[in-house]
Amino acid sequence: MKQKGAQILTKCLEEENVDTIFGYPGGAVLDIYDALYDSPLKHYLVRHEQGAAHAADGYARATGKPGVCIATSGPGATNLVTGLANAYMDSVPLVAFTGQVATDMLGRDSFQEADIYGITLPITKHNYLVKSVSELPRVIRESFYLATTGRPGPVLIDLPKDVCQKRVALSHPQSPQLRGYCPVQEGASRMIGEAAAAIAASKKPVICAGGGAIISGGSEALRELAELCAIPVATTLMGKGAFPENHPLALGMIGMHGTRYANYAVNECDLLIAVGARFSDRVTVKVEAFAPEARIIHLDIDPAEIGKNVPVDIPLIGDVRLVLEQLCRQIQGGNEKEEWPARIRAWKEKYPLKYDRKSETIKPQFVVEQIDEATGGKAIITTEVGQNQMWAAQFFTFTRPRTFITSGGLGTMGFGLPAAIGAQIGRPGETVFNIAGDGSIQMNIQELATAVDYRLPLKIAVLNNSYLGMVRQWQDIFYEGRLAYTEIGGPDYIKLAEAYGAVGMRVTKPAEVRRALDEAMQIKDRPVLIDFIVDRKENVLPMIPPGGTIKKMLKE
Amino acid sequence: MFRTLTVLVENNPGVLTRVASLFSRRGYNIDSLAVGQTENPTISRMTIVVEEDDKVIEQVTKQLDKLVDVIKVNDITDEEYVGRELILIKTDGDPSVRGEIMQIVEIFRARIVDIGQSSLIIEATGDEGKIRAIIEALKPFHIRELVRTGKIAIQRGSRSAAGKSKATE
Ligand SMILES: Cc1ncc(C[n+]2csc(CCOP(=O)(O)OP(=O)(O)O)c2C)c(N)n1
Numbered sequence: 001m002k003q004k005g006a007q008i009l010t011k012c013l014e015e016e017n018v019d020t021i022f023g024y025p026g027g028a029v030l031d032i033y034d035a036l037y038d039s040p041l042k043h044y045l046v047r048h049e050q051g052a053a054h055a056a057d058g059y060a061r062a063t064g065k066p067g068v069c070i071a072t073s074g075p076g077a078t079n080l081v082t083g084l085a086n087a088y089m090d091s092v093p094l095v096a097f098t099g100q101v102a103t104d105m106l107g108r109d110s111f112q113e114a115d116i117y118g119i120t121l122p123i124t125k126h127n128y129l130v131k132s133v134s135e136l137p138r139v140i141r142e143s144f145y146l147a148t149t150g151r152p153g154p155v156l157i158d159l160p161k162d163v164c165q166k167r168v169a170l171s172h173p174q175s176p177q178l179r180g181y182c183p184v185q186e187g188a189s190r191m192i193g194e195a196a197a198a199i200a201a202s203k204k205p206v207i208c209a210g211g212g213a214i215i216s217g218g219s220e221a222l223r224e225l226a227e228l229c230a231i232p233v234a235t236t237l238m239g240k241g242a243f244p245e246n247h248p249l250a251l252g253m254i255g256m257h258g259t260r261y262a263n264y265a266v267n268e269c270d271l272l273i274a275v276g277a278r279f280s281d282r283v284t285v286k287v288e289a290f291a292p293e294a295r296i297i298h299l300d301i302d303p304a305e306i307g308k309n310v311p312v313d314i315p316l317i318g319d320v321r322l323v324l325e326q327l328c329r330q331i332q333g334g335n336e337k338e339e340w341p342a343r344i345r346a347w348k349e350k351y352p353l354k355y356d357r358k359s360e361t362i363k364p365q366f367v368v369e370q371i372d373e374a375t376g377g378k379a380i381i382t383t384e385v386g387q388n389q390m391w392a393a394q395f396f397t398f399t400r401p402r403t404f405i406t407s408g409g410l411g412t413m414g415f416g417l418p419a420a421i422g423a424q425i426g427r428p429g430e431t432v433f434n435i436a437g438d439g440s441i442q443m444n445i446q447e448l449a450t451a452v453d454y455r456l457p458l459k460i461a462v463l464n465n466s467y468l469g470m471v472r473q474w475q476d477i478f479y480e481g482r483l484a485y486t487e488i489g490g491p492d493y494i495k496l497a498e499a500y501g502a503v504g505m506r507v508t509k510p511a512e513v514r515r516a517l518d519e520a521m522q523i524k525d526r527p528v529l530i531d532f533i534v535d536r537k538e539n540v541l542p543m544i545p546p547g548g549t550i551k552k553m554l555k556e
Numbered sequence: 557m558f559r560t561l562t563v564l565v566e567n568n569p570g571v572l573t574r575v576a577s578l579f580s581r582r583g584y585n586i587d588s589l590a591v592g593q594t595e596n597p598t599i600s601r602m603t604i605v606v607e608e609d610d611k612v613i614e615q616v617t618k619q620l621d622k623l624v625d626v627i628k629v630n631d632i633t634d635e636e637y638v639g640r641e642l643i644l645i646k647t648d649g650d651p652s653v654r655g656e657i658m659q660i661v662e663i664f665r666a667r668i669v670d671i672g673q674s675s676l677i678i679e680a681t682g683d684e685g686k687i688r689a690i691i692e693a694l695k696p697f698h699i700r701e702l703v704r705t706g707k708i709a710i711q712r713g714s715r716s717a718a719g720k721s722k723a724t725e
């Protein structure tokens with residue numbers, strides 16, 4: 001039986017076990033939408049294509065399954081760009097479909113033509129412009145394979161309109177044949193042996209776990225390794241949730257806004273075991289002075305990460321979970337370090353994260369702590385970008401993987417709300433909180449309509465400081481307080497939420513914070529936005545200034 | 557230092573853009589790039605000459621390898637290989653200097669492939685050293701135009717760019 005390309009597309013998606021798509025229609029994807037009309041696939045209509053990409057991203061991060069989004073040609077496609085770049089930086093498996101003008105119209109500046117293939121070359125793991133419908137099943141199979149294996153990432157498929165319309169018999173593609181792509185799995189045993197020996201020989205080891213520990217499902221193996229030898233574990237921003245932060249060995253986050261003790265530990269350690277982390281400049285801050293005393297073991301699935309930012313002594317290339325398991329088998333017990341954990345415990349006691357708990361205005365950190373308490377620590381937290389993101393990272397105690405969903409690499413304001421939508425759809429049983437800034441929330445606020453449409457009970461906590469707070473903080477610290485264009489107004493959030501059909505609340509006193517949160521937790525049939533009027537000039541601390549070492553750390 | 561990479565790629569549209577944009581995005585310096593089909597029509601082969609230090613070359617190689625359309629990357633700089641470049645040079649060529657130019661052409665085993673009223677076109681192939689030398693030798697005759705292909709290279713003996721891998725069979 002012959003079928004239209006668009007129908008083949010939906011069939012292929014079903015074969016890939018896709019059940020959820022985020023998208024926005026338009027002329028070039030009319031055939032695909034027509035096919036979706038009869039398809040069991042559940043399509044979520046967003047309000048902006050950027051929202052579709054971020055929702056698919058949040059869905060993928062929360063579930064571990066690939067996210068799928070769809071947009072029309074031209075402006076629909078270009079609206080996906082930020083979302084794709086975001087997913088690329090954070091290694092999130094996405095498959096994005098864009099409509100395109102018909103093949104005979106390509107290259108003529110046709111209506112709503114944009115070279116999205118060319119535009120997305122550097123921000124996708126791979127991309128395709130499908131010129132013939134016969135390629136479509138193979139391309140879709142390959143795309144899901146590429147997006148989800150090795151180091152995951154977004155793949156874009158550009159679909160000219162005639163390709164979606166042409167009828168052919170559906171051929172079932174075989175497993176992908178990509179001779180230029182063979183991701184590694186297990187680590188090389190010689191290297192594992194070397195790593196095990198280095199761990200045994202070290203007196204002051206530290207593990208630094210990144211996003212790869214979560215993506216690979218390596219949390220348990222990570223914990224096993226840490227406990228086997230009593231190695232303290234710090235995480236990057238992306239690694240939050242890989243290791244339970246209430247564990248005695250947990251150091252919290254390292255880097256620019258990391259805990260003092262995590263940064264002290266890395267500074268003093270004699271062995272740094274980086275696990276699925278890529279030594280970004282927000283982690284190393286001053287790369288030449290990073291972990292100056294340490295030999296470095298670097299475990300990553302992407303060989304190109306080894307030695308990219310810091311020189312590595314023992315490279316371990318492979319799937320993080322598998323290699324950690326191999327490593328655990330190599331290590332005999334009895335390696336526990338004694339003095340080192342004690343030294344770290346002392347730092348933890350002496351230099352905890354802090355803020356003024358007696359404040360009469362609401363401290364944003366307090367709101368985050370209260371969210372932790374009100375949810376019993378069992379929430380999926382998405383964030384926007386800026387101070388809100390750092391406070392969420394610092395003051396919520398993450399204990400489970402895939403519960404902290406944040407734009408790490410790209411730092412995309414406007415990510416948190418659509419990501420929360422994706423997360424809530426992917427994990428309907430969970431409480432999903434978007435910890436937001438008043439600037440960022442206005443970047444994709446239109447998605448509140450999406451959340452209302454689908455009766456998603458997600459919560460938005462706006463830490464409202466009427467500033468682009470993180471930029472204001474930098475202006476105050478590095479630009480002599482010259483606050484150029486960082487004071488920002490906003491709507492009446494109660495009215496705004498209500499206008500969208502959500503619940504709006506405002507909280508102005510610390511004593512009211514918990515009650516509002518408890519009330520919000522009771523609302524199960526629509527989103528709630530709580531406008532927390534917080535201390536306007538609170539800064540995120542500690543802070544290692546860019547290019548500085550821990551000696552330059554700002555503490556209060 | 558100059559390094560010579562041979563890169564086997566899928567003969568897909570867009571693959572050249574992928575490789576070129578990788579170089580520009582990451583700020584690697586390409587000295588030359590030559591590309592064409594191989595003995596297998598589904599595979600193209602690029603010879604890329606890069607001027608970077610070892611650390612950067614390692615990154616270049618790994619980043620190239622990461623491209624799905626790149627099948628195999630080899631740095632053959634330190635191996636036995638034959639490297640050649642084709643160059644066409646147009647010089648002044650009125651009769652008074654032609655004899656002298658022809659001598660130079662002879663020495664370099666190059667060829668004169670066109671004679672105009674007052675100009676000559678010289679074709680030469682060779683390795684970097686020879687190409688550099690012939691350009692120097694012809695400079696006094698006023699090089700009006702110069703075009704070169706960039707280096708292509710192939711390993712000597714039984715070694716091949718595909719290595720032992722079955723990938724390209
Ligand atoms: C799309 C985008 N534009 C600009 C920036 C630069 N930027 C980083 S943080 C920030 C301020 C964010 O303000 P807000 O959302 O209110 O968060 P706060 O820092 O006040 O918590 C800005 C403008 C960015 N990260 N993303």
Ligand SMILES: [Mg+2]
Pocket residue numbers: 437438439463464465466467468469
């Ligand atoms: Mg703000």
